[in-house]
Amino acid sequence: MSKGVLLVNLGSPESTDPKDVKKYLDEFLMDERVIDVPYWARTLLVRGIILNTRPKKSAEAYQKIWWEEGSPLIVLSERLRDKVDDLTSVPVALAMRYGKPSILQGLQELHDKGVDEVLLFPLYPQFAMATTETILVLAEELRKKHFPNMKFTSVPAFYNHSDYIRVLANSISESLENVDYEHLLFSYHGVPERHIRKSDITKSHCKIDGSCCQTPSAAHQFCYRHQCYETTRLVAEYLGLEDGTYSVSFQSRLGFDPWLKPYTDRTIERLGLEGTKKMAIVTPAFVSDCLETLEEIAMEGKEIFEEVGGEKFTVVPCLNDRDEWVKILARWVDEWATLPVQA
Numbered sequence: 001m002s003k004g005v006l007l008v009n010l011g012s013p014e015s016t017d018p019k020d021v022k023k024y025l026d027e028f029l030m031d032e033r034v035i036d037v038p039y040w041a042r043t044l045l046v047r048g049i050i051l052n053t054r055p056k057k058s059a060e061a062y063q064k065i066w067w068e069e070g071s072p073l074i075v076l077s078e079r080l081r082d083k084v085d086d087l088t089s090v091p092v093a094l095a096m097r098y099g100k101p102s103i104l105q106g107l108q109e110l111h112d113k114g115v116d117e118v119l120l121f122p123l124y125p126q127f128a129m130a131t132t133e134t135i136l137v138l139a140e141e142l143r144k145k146h147f148p149n150m151k152f153t154s155v156p157a158f159y160n161h162s163d164y165i166r167v168l169a170n171s172i173s174e175s176l177e178n179v180d181y182e183h184l185l186f187s188y189h190g191v192p193e194r195h196i197r198k199s200d201i202t203k204s205h206c207k208i209d210g211s212c213c214q215t216p217s218a219a220h221q222f223c224y225r226h227q228c229y230e231t232t233r234l235v236a237e238y239l240g241l242e243d244g245t246y247s248v249s250f251q252s253r254l255g256f257d258p259w260l261k262p263y264t265d266r267t268i269e270r271l272g273l274e275g276t277k278k279m280a281i282v283t284p285a286f287v288s289d290c291l292e293t294l295e296e297i298a299m300e301g302k303e304i305f306e307e308v309g310g311e312k313f314t315v316v317p318c319l320n321d322r323d324e325w326v327k328i329l330a331r332w333v334d335e336w337a338t339l340p341v342q343a
């Protein structure tokens with residue numbers, strides 16, 4: 001069998017034109033693992049309400065962060081793919097869950113290179129049904145339909161992997177080496193609380209009550225909230241951060257359902273109001289800088305902080321294509337690629 005890797009990230013609109021943003025948001029928000037209500041209700045909500053106003057607003061936000069080469073998320077993912085490909089012994093392709101290059105295109109590219117055993121690599125450190133799960137489900141549907149002889153293996157969430165923790169911790173200490181700050185906020189993309197309960201394989205553990213995520217359980221294999229807190233705990237331990245000098249929050253909520261709390265915007269505001277003058281922020285749920293880090297955090301977050309008296313707001317970039325991260329990904333790929341063939 002011939003092996004290859006498919007790195008999969010979220011995706012972006014093709015351009016900042018509101019029409020392209022609308023097309024992208026339609027594909028994204030009509031995913032039953034993103035807005036997890038019955039099809040009729042999702043259609044009503046997305047096509048009847050959200051897509052009437054959101055594309056214009058989102059397009060304006062994308063215009064603020066768009067690069068000459070295109071969407072930062074796509075450009076950074078391409079750079080990562082190229083660098084990992086240079087170091088590995090097997091071909092590496094890139095796909096996006098929404099928009100282009102699609103997962104079908106990525107699998108076709110590998111198939112054309114003679115690959116029949118694929119390592120699916122969702123570029124998300126923490127598991128969520130709206131990210132990792134939807135990639136694996138769609139890839140499997142496409143495999144059955146178009147590539148029935150392909151074999152898939154997938155990389156599990158790596159939120160607590162020592163290599164990942166070390167790279168993330170090093171990137172934080174490098175970015176903050178000469179920076180004076182009083183508080184470091186770990187801001188993760190939010191999800192509706194309902195998603196956490198749905199992903200609970202025990203169906204009884206996740207209460208989102210402040211203690212469940214610290215109480216050992218089989219549910220944690222798929223508990224996004226637990227995994228965010230674990231990434232934070234391990235990085236804080238690695239860096240020797242003192243209690244009270246760092247905290248966790250969740251950003252980018254949409255709609256009126258309760259999402260994971262505390263919310264990032266309110267946390268930034270509270271820190272400023274309580275007298276914090278210098279804060280730093282890191283966004284470990286994203287491996288590539290994107291709209292949610294470059295606009296929502298670096299622009300909106302900074303503005304909120306300064307409005308309430310904050311003076312210095314430092315944003316730690318995502319891992320993007322930093323060499324230490326590329327080397328780790330290439331090593332993980334090669335460890336899989338050199339495994340003996342299983343009977």
Ligand SMILES: C=CC1=C(C)c2cc3[nH]c(cc4nc(cc5[nH]c(cc1n2)c(C)c5CCC(=O)O)C(CCC(=O)O)=C4C)c(C)c3C=C
Nearest residue numbers: 010011012034058073128130131189191254285290291292
């Ligand atoms: C119900 C809505 C959403 C859920 C659940 C959700 C989960 C989720 N998303 C990411 C990563 C990214 N999301 C990005 C943009 C984005 N996310 C939502 C909605 C949900 N996300 C929307 C509507 C958008 C589009 C932009 C907007 O209109 O605000 C991005 C950035 C994409 C880019 O092009 O730069 C990323 C990355 C994670 C990790 C996650 C669950 C853990």
Ligand SMILES: [Fe+2]
Nearest residue numbers: 189190252292
């Ligand atoms: Fe999102």
Ligand SMILES: [Fe+2]
Nearest residue numbers: 206212213223
């Ligand atoms: Fe939990």
